[in-house]
Amino acid sequence: MYGFDIQSAAINATREKLQHNQLIDGVTLIQASHADMAVHIPVHHHGSIKACMFNLGYLPKGDKAIITQTNSTLLALIAVCSLLAPQGLVTILAYSGHAGGDEEADHVEQWADQLDVQFSVSRFLSAIPSPSAPRLLVVHKR
Ligand SMILES: C[S@@+](CC[C@H](N)C(=O)[O-])C[C@H]1O[C@@H](n2cnc3c(N)ncnc32)[C@H](O)[C@@H]1O
Numbered sequence: 001m002y003g004f005d006i007q008s009a010a011i012n013a014t015r016e017k018l019q020h021n022q023l024i025d026g027v028t029l030i031q032a033s034h035a036d037m038a039v040h041i042p043v044h045h046h047g048s049i050k051a052c053m054f055n056l057g058y059l060p061k062g063d064k065a066i067i068t069q070t071n072s073t074l075l076a077l078i079a080v081c082s083l084l085a086p087q088g089l090v091t092i093l094a095y096s097g098h099a100g101g102d103e104e105a106d107h108v109e110q111w112a113d114q115l116d117v118q119f120s121v122s123r124f125l126s127a128i129p130s131p132s133a134p135r136l137l138v139v140h141k142r
Contacts, residue, residue, distance in 0.1 A: 001027045002041055004034040007066055010059050034076035038083060049083045056104060057095040070104045074111055081119070081141070090139040097132030105135050112137050 005011050011029045018024040030040050034054070038046065054076070056068040080090055092112075094105035112121045120140045126133035 002037070003027065003029045004032055004037060004040070005029075005059075006031065006033055007059060007062065009062055033072050035072040035079065037076060038079045041083060046083050048085045049080065049088055050085050051089045052080045052084070052091075054090070054092040054094075056093060056108075057098060057101055064098065067098065067100055068104060069100070070107045073104060074107060077108070077111055081115075081139075084141045086141060088141045090141075092137045092139070094135050094137070095132070096135070102131075108137060109135070112139060115139065118142055 003011070003014055005014070008031055011031050015024065015029055018027055032040055041049070054068075054073070056073060058064045058067045077090070077092070084090065092108055094101070094108050096102040096105050109123075112123075115121060118141060120142065122138045122140070124136040124138070
């Protein structure tokens, strides 16, 4: 399993939680952009990734100025689609409630809309209507 974040604070917090719960074995945490995942994930795993989860936005209790950006998020989504195994899943949780978040979430939805028939997309919205409610997209590779 691979985890990416550009911030050491997020990588360290994730490592501590995994160690605390004795789940660290088999996990590689990488401080780099998810846009570069194909460079960091060994070639022998390309095409066999079963699931990838994106949690966009900023690190809770962290620096709210460090947020995922539309361009690198879209590059990461394009990259993961080519790394996925058949029947693989990508989940994308996008937040609208911060500057840039709405635009990023809209672009992610537009990207999902133009995927070819190899992929199916499900969308989940909060039951409580709010402009800042997170949006969840699930992309399934047939
Ligand atoms: C909502 S937080 C998620 C934190 C953690 N991954 C989790 O799921 O609990 C969004 C994270 O995206 C990270 N981030 C921003 N740009 C990124 C990028 N290009 N590649 C990878 N992570 C990025 C931020 O540093 C921030 O920690």
